[in-house]
Amino acid sequence: MTPPETRLRARFVIGPDAVHTDATVVVRDGSVATLRPAAPGDTDLGEVALAPGLINAHSHAFQRALRGRTEHLRAGREDEDFWSWRDLMYRTANALDPDDVEAVSRMAFLEMAKGGVTTVGEFHYLHHAPDGAPYADPNALAHRVVRAARDVGLRVALLRVLYHRAGPGRPAEALQRRFVDPDVDTALDRVDALAAHWRGDAAVSVGLAPHSVRAVPRGWLEAVARAAGDRVVHLHACEQRAELAQCAAEHGMSPVALIDACGLLGPRTTLVHATHLDDDAFARVARARPTIAACPGTERNLGDGFLPAAELLARRVPIALGSDGQADIDLFNEMRLVEYHERLRAERRNVLARAHGAWHPAPADGRLEVADLLWPMATTHGARSLGLPVGALAPGAPADLVALDLRHPRLAATTARTLLADLAFSAGPDCVRATWVAGRPVVVDGRHPAQEATLDAFRRVMRRLDAG
Numbered sequence: 001m002t003p004p005e006t007r008l009r010a011r012f013v014i015g016p017d018a019v020h021t022d023a024t025v026v027v028r029d030g031s032v033a034t035l036r037p038a039a040p041g042d043t044d045l046g047e048v049a050l051a052p053g054l055i056n057a058h059s060h061a062f063q064r065a066l067r068g069r070t071e072h073l074r075a076g077r078e079d080e081d082f083w084s085w086r087d088l089m090y091r092t093a094n095a096l097d098p099d100d101v102e103a104v105s106r107m108a109f110l111e112m113a114k115g116g117v118t119t120v121g122e123f124h125y126l127h128h129a130p131d132g133a134p135y136a137d138p139n140a141l142a143h144r145v146v147r148a149a150r151d152v153g154l155r156v157a158l159l160r161v162l163y164h165r166a167g168p169g170r171p172a173e174a175l176q177r178r179f180v181d182p183d184v185d186t187a188l189d190r191v192d193a194l195a196a197h198w199r200g201d202a203a204v205s206v207g208l209a210p211h212s213v214r215a216v217p218r219g220w221l222e223a224v225a226r227a228a229g230d231r232v233v234h235l236h237a238c239e240q241r242a243e244l245a246q247c248a249a250e251h252g253m254s255p256v257a258l259i260d261a262c263g264l265l266g267p268r269t270t271l272v273h274a275t276h277l278d279d280d281a282f283a284r285v286a287r288a289r290p291t292i293a294a295c296p297g298t299e300r301n302l303g304d305g306f307l308p309a310a311e312l313l314a315r316r317v318p319i320a321l322g323s324d325g326q327a328d329i330d331l332f333n334e335m336r337l338v339e340y341h342e343r344l345r346a347e348r349r350n351v352l353a354r355a356h357g358a359w360h361p362a363p364a365d366g367r368l369e370v371a372d373l374l375w376p377m378a379t380t381h382g383a384r385s386l387g388l389p390v391g392a393l394a395p396g397a398p399a400d401l402v403a404l405d406l407r408h409p410r411l412a413a414t415t416a417r418t419l420l421a422d423l424a425f426s427a428g429p430d431c432v433r434a435t436w437v438a439g440r441p442v443v444v445d446g447r448h449p450a451q452e453a454t455l456d457a458f459r460r461v462m463r464r465l466d467a468g
C-alpha cells in the first residue's frame with residue numbers, strides 16, 4: 001500500500017541543483033511533492049543520504065546467466081574475443097525456456113534494486129521459440145521480462161528489439177532465430193501490441209530498438225524513424241571495429257552517419273557503446289545530441305575499447321550508463337569507470353572535470369568536481385535516454401528514491417561537499433539501505449522481500465544449464 005503522504009527526512013538530500021543538509025522529501029500519491037528543510041514530525045531516516053534512484057539505461061537481463069561462465073580461455077581458442085563471447089551468449093540465450101527467462105531476469109532485476117537502481121532500460125531481443133517460431137503471443141517473452149521487473153518493483157522501459165539478419169546480405173544464423181522478425185511492419189506491429197498491453201501500468205514504457213546497423217537493413221532504420229513518434233529509439237553503435245568496416249563496405253559510411261542519414265539521430269535516440277567514433281561522427285552527435293549509453297564495465301569485459309567520454313562531454317553530448325552484460329551490476333562502479341578509463345587514456349587525473357563548464361556554471365571557488373559530470377550519468381542522463389521524468393527529486397517527478405547508508409565504512413565522514421565524489425568514486429551496492437519506486441518501498445533495510453525465492457529459482461536454472 002502506498003500511504004497518501006510520507007515525509008522522509010535525511011541527513012543529506014541530493015536535490016536537482018544542490019546537496020541539502022537535514023532536509024525532507026515530501027512524497028504525495030507516489031510523486032515528489034516538495035523538498036524542504038526538515039521539520040518536527042517528519043519520518044527521520046537517520047544517517048542516510050536520500051537521492052534519486054539510479055537509472056540503468058542498458059540491460060540484457062538474461063545475460064545474468066553468463067556470469068562467471070565466460071571468463072576462461074578454451075583449449076585451442078587463443079583467439080577468444082567479442083565474437084566468440086557472443087557465440088557463448090547465443091548458446092545460453094537458446095537454452096532458456098520462458099520460465100527460465102523470467103527467473104534469470106528476476107535475478108538481474110533484484111540485484112539492480114539492491115544496488116540502488118529504480119529504473120531499468122531493458123534492451124530485449126529474445127522473442128521467439130528456439131526454432132524461430134513465434135509463441136502464441138509473439139510478445140510472450142517480453143511480457144515475462146516486464147513482469148519480472150514489475151514484481152521486483154522496478155520501473156521498466158522495455159526497448160523492444162528489431163532484428164533481421166546476421167549481417168549485410170546474410171540471413172539470420174540458426175542461433176539468431178529467436179531474435180528475428182520476418183519484416184519491419186510485423187516487428188512494429190508487435191511493438192505497438194506490447195505497448196498497448198502495458199498501457200495501464202504507469203511504471204512500464206516501451207521503446208524501439210533496431211539492434212544495430214549490422215542486424216537490420218537500411219529500410220528498417222528508415223521505417224523506425226517514420227514510426228517512432230515520441231518513443232525513444234535505442235541502437236547498438238560502433239561497439240567493435242569489425243562493425244565499422246562492415247558498415248563502410250555496405251553503406252559507404254560509418255554507423256553514426258548511416259543512422260543520421262536515416263533520420264534517426266536526435267535527442268530521443270540513444271547510441272549504445274559508441275566506443276569508436278571518427279571526426280565526422282563526433283560532429284554529427286554534437287549537432288543532434290543523442291544520448292550515449294556507456295557500459296564501461298561490459299566494454300572492458302568484452303574488450304570493446306574506450307569510450308571517448310571527455311570529447312563527448314565537451315560537446316555537450318549526454319552520457320548514460322548501463323550494466324549491459326551483467327558481469328557486474330554496480331552503477332556506482334560504472335560511474336567511476338567512465339572517468340578512470342579516460343585517466344588511463346590521457347595519463348592524467350580528473351579528466352572529465354575539463355568539460356565542467358559545458359554543463360555547469362563556474363563554481364565560485366574554482367573547484368571543478370569530476371562527480372558533477374558523473375552523477376548525472378546515473379540519474380538525469382539515464383532518464384533522458386529512456387524518455388522518463390525520473391532521475392531528479394523535482395516536484396512532480398515520480399518518487400523513485402534511494403537511501404544511502406552514511407554509517408557504512410565506504411561513506412564514513414562524508415560531507416555535503418564531498419557526498420557526490422564519495423558516491424561516484426567509493427560507494428557500492430552495499431551502501432544501499434532502501435529504495436522506493438513511485439513512493440512504494442522496494443528495498444527495506446538492505447533487504448528485498450523476494451530475495452530468497454529469487455535466488456532459489458535462479459540457482460535451479462543455473463544448475464540445469466551448468467549440467468547441460
Ligand SMILES: [Zn+2]
Binds near residue numbers: 058060123236272324
Ligand atoms: Zn547491449
